[in-house]
Amino acid sequence: MNDGYGLVVRFTLLDQQSATAFDKLCARTLQEIKAREPGTLTYVTHTPEGEPLVRVFYELYASRAAFDAHEAQPHIKHFLAEREQYLANVEVTFLNAIAGKVAGQQ
Template sequence: MSEGFGLVVRFTLRDEKAAGEFDDLCARTLEGIKSSEPGTLTYVTHTPEGEPLVRVFYELYADRAAFDEHEAQTHTKHFLAEREQYLSGVEVTFLDAIAGKVAGRQ
């Protein structure tokens, strides 16, 4: 599988109030992603069981260029600028796809 570029991001939020505000920011950002990013194949936010102050993002892009296009969007830049006020930590793991099944692809 030579195509595909992804990342997993683990955000730790300061407190419950910050978590709610972060979730609102994420919802607004997701609207922009849905409407203007055809190269973003998957963009999902998760809350791990038993960790109410953690959000895990799983993002899959058609390729590195699609990720770069995502990063250049106004809604993404806004998210990146605003998110820090809600966080106590962030971990990013970049992923290069080597094998798998992607919806809509053979």
Template sequence: MGDGFALVVRFALRDQTAATAFDALCAETLEGITRHEPGTLAYVTHTPVGEPLVRVFYELYEDRAAFEAHEAQPHTQRFLAEREPYLAGVDVTFLDVGVGKPAR
């Protein structure tokens, strides 16, 4: 799959009110990602079955530079600043990109 750069982030949310607000913030952030980040190949949020207060993000970038460009975007900076009140915990796992079916 090339020089891709990927990560998985697991967010634990404080309660259902926080989860609802967090989901709205994610939707707003995704609009900016879709419009302004050609190097972001996949940015998908998931709710694990049976864990309504957990969100798992899978993020795949063309390369490390595309990830750094994502982190510098105003919509990402807003997400990072505004997410904290909703969170009970965060776990980030960086991944070596292996074989698979490309997103494009």
């Protein structure tokens, strides 16, 4: 398994007001991702148990090129600029697939 490109992003938000605004920004951005990005296979936001000011994104793309296309989208550029006002910290881990189970594949 060598196709697929992913990342995990951990956002720490400033306070509950920032978390609420960030979640709204994410919801608007996700609508655009669903409508315009066929190479974005998975884009999920999580809230870790017991950490109300943390959001963890899991993102999986068909390829590195699909990720690059995602990053070039106007709605993603807007998200990246807008999110800064809500954040205390961001940690990004880029992932290259080496093995796994993918729906629809043997």
